[in-house]
Amino acid sequence: MEDVEIKKENETIIEAEETKDEDTKENLDKITSLKSLGPFIAARENSKNTVYLSDVPSICKEQPCMLGVDEAGRGPVLGPMVYGISYCPLESKKALVDLGCADSKQLTEEKRDIIFNELNTLEYANSCIGWAVEIISPNVISTSMYRRTKCSLNEVSMDSAMGLIQHAIDAGVNIAEVYVDTVGPPEKYQEKLLKRFPNFKITVAKKADSTYPIVSAASICAKVTRDHALKVWQFPEGLVIKDNAFGSGYPGDPVTKRFLTENIDLVFGFPRLVRFSWSTAENALADKAYEMEFDEPDSEKPKYAGTKLTKFFKGTTKTGEVKREECRFFKQCHLDNVVEF
Amino acid sequence: MSITLDFDIQQLDNKRPMQLHYLPAKIVGDGECTDVDKHFNNYTRDTPEFGKGILSNALRGYPLLGKRESVPKGYKGLVLQETDENQADRQLRLTGTFQDFTYWNYDKVPSKGDGYQQALVMLEVAEALAAPISEDALENEMKLQQQAKKENA
Numbered sequence: 200m201e202d203v204e205i206k207k208e209n210e211t212i213i214e215a216e217e218t219k220d221e222d223t224k225e226n227l228d229k230i231t232s233l234k235s236l237g238p239f240i241a242a243r244e245n246s247k248n249t250v251y252l253s254d255v256p257s258i259c260k261e262q263p264c265m266l267g268v269d270e271a272g273r274g275p276v277l278g279p280m281v282y283g284i285s286y287c288p289l290e291s292k293k294a295l296v297d298l299g300c301a302d303s304k305q306l307t308e309e310k311r312d313i314i315f316n317e318l319n320t321l322e323y324a325n326s327c328i329g330w331a332v333e334i335i336s337p338n339v340i341s342t343s344m345y346r347r348t349k350c351s352l353n354e355v356s357m358d359s360a361m362g363l364i365q366h367a368i369d370a371g372v373n374i375a376e377v378y379v380d381t382v383g384p385p386e387k388y389q390e391k392l393l394k395r396f397p398n399f400k401i402t403v404a405k406k407a408d409s410t411y412p413i414v415s416a417a418s419i420c421a422k423v424t425r426d427h428a429l430k431v432w433q434f435p436e437g438l439v440i441k442d443n444a445f446g447s448g449y450p451g452d453p454v455t456k457r458f459l460t461e462n463i464d465l466v467f468g469f470p471r472l473v474r475f476s477w478s479t480a481e482n483a484l485a486d487k488a489y490e491m492e493f494d495e496p497d498s499e500k501p502k503y504a505g506t507k508l509t510k511f512f513k514g515t516t517k518t519g520e521v522k523r524e525e526c527r528f529f530k531q532c533h534l535d536n537v538v539e540f
Numbered sequence: 541m542s543i544t545l546d547f548d549i550q551q552l553d554n555k556r557p558m559q560l561h562y563l564p565a566k567i568v569g570d571g572e573c574t575d576v577d578k579h580f581n582n583y584t585r586d587t588p589e590f591g592k593g594i595l596s597n598a599l600r601g602y603p604l605l606g607k608r609e610s611v612p613k614g615y616k617g618l619v620l621q622e623t624d625e626n627q628a629d630r631q632l633r634l635t636g637t638f639q640d641f642t643y644w645n646y647d648k649v650p651s652k653g654d655g656y657q658q659a660l661v662m663l664e665v666a667e668a669l670a671a672p673i674s675e676d677a678l679e680n681e682m683k684l685q686q687q688a689k690k691e692n693a
Binding site for chain 2: 246338341342343344346347436464465466467470471474475476480484489490493494531534
């Protein structure tokens with residue numbers, strides 16, 4: 200009798216847990232406030248990219264909108280790079296200003312967190328401003344830059360920016376104007392964007408985040424997302440770092456420097472929080488890990504320029520011994536004599 | 541100089557099977573590789589967009605594409621180890637065996653064109669060279685040779 204009761208009790212506990220699981224699951228699919236940002240990111244695989252789109256305010260589907268694009272975490276050797284977009288009707292500029300979306304570089308981390316939270320929770324803001332981010336995993340950054348046909352960080356960036364704009368279009372946002380912040384030369388970037396989105400009025404400018412509030416809002420979304428991605432980073436390598444204090448990720452930061460020197464595996468190098476393709480990371484590994492040689496990338500040019508005349512003298516060594524050509528069949532099959540191993 | 545393989549046939553069946561990765565990189569270092577699970581296996585993903593059974597991962601930021609491979613039929617994979625390779629009489633000890641492994645290419649889908657796959661031709665060559673030839677087959681062959689000589693003369 201008692202046994203049965205215990206069993207029943209257990210069952211209810213399990214049920215309760217299950218429903219709790221479902222609850223959190225629902226929450227993990229949506230970012231509705233600053234508080235839900237961290238858990239959302241933590242629930243995703245950090246070796247892959249993650250895209251998140253907020254709900255599109257219905258007014259953004261009807262009225263012509265402006266859309267801002269900015270990125271965060273381009274330079275650091277650690278963590279993801281985050282691309283962000285935000286959009287609102289051309290008439291709703293005031294909401295951006297009221298939120299405090301001014302020059303995002305002037306804002307403290309705390310202030311950015313507050314604005315991000317209000318953007319998502321206050322009715323006057325979330326009824327007219329929508330946003331989206333792509334978290335580009337450091338693992339993806341490394342593997343893109345180390346491909347046989349190299350894909351530069353600029354290409355990764357542009358693809359991400361254009362991908363996010365496309366997501367917004369697909370979600371029904373009525374885009375009229377696009378503003379993009381850039382560090383590089385604006386002309387080329389603008390040309391490329393116009394080619395892909397010929398119907399929008401596109402402005403690419405340096406320091407656009409201090410000029411255009413909508414870019415500033417995008418910048419805040421990107422920056423807050425990157426900061427949180429680092430805070431909730433869980434190492435599949437099993438590493439535990441107190442408060443995830445790896446510093447700013449910039450090579451000059453002593454905390455980052457220490458993290459890089461203390462977490463090297465002789466074979467695998469760094470945990471994949473680190474961007475292997477950064478010269479800081481490459482140099483550190485050259486010093487402290489096993490040397491590792493991969494196949495040459497395909498970019499090497501073939502050097503063939505016809506048969507050389509000296510080829511006919513190559514059959515013997517200096518002392519006159521005859522060198523035997525390897526059998527072509529074996530050579531093509533990558534087979535060779537081995538006496539020692 | 542000699543090399544001794546220091547194990548008997550019974551050990552082959554008793555050894556614990558090992559997990560192996562065939563990597564497209566030369567690692568200039570000697571020693572035990574710890575935490576393969578955490579640093580590497582943890583990150584292996586199915587990548588069906590490249591084909592059935594194709595896996596992806598990365599090593600030091602280099603993108604890898606791989607595939608599970610079995611040791612050729614009739615063969616067994618062995619892992620041998622020695623303590624000192626500079627001795628005149630070298631001794632190799634058996635540390636483990638394997639029946640399959642993961643083959644990895646650097647940013648290239650594994651295919652018949654890979655060096656490893658091509659080198660497997662050696663198995664057929666070896667078989668042809670080592671297969672016993674019957675007395676009859678030998679005589680037959682000699683007859684054919686003589687006939688050919690006559691015709692040429």
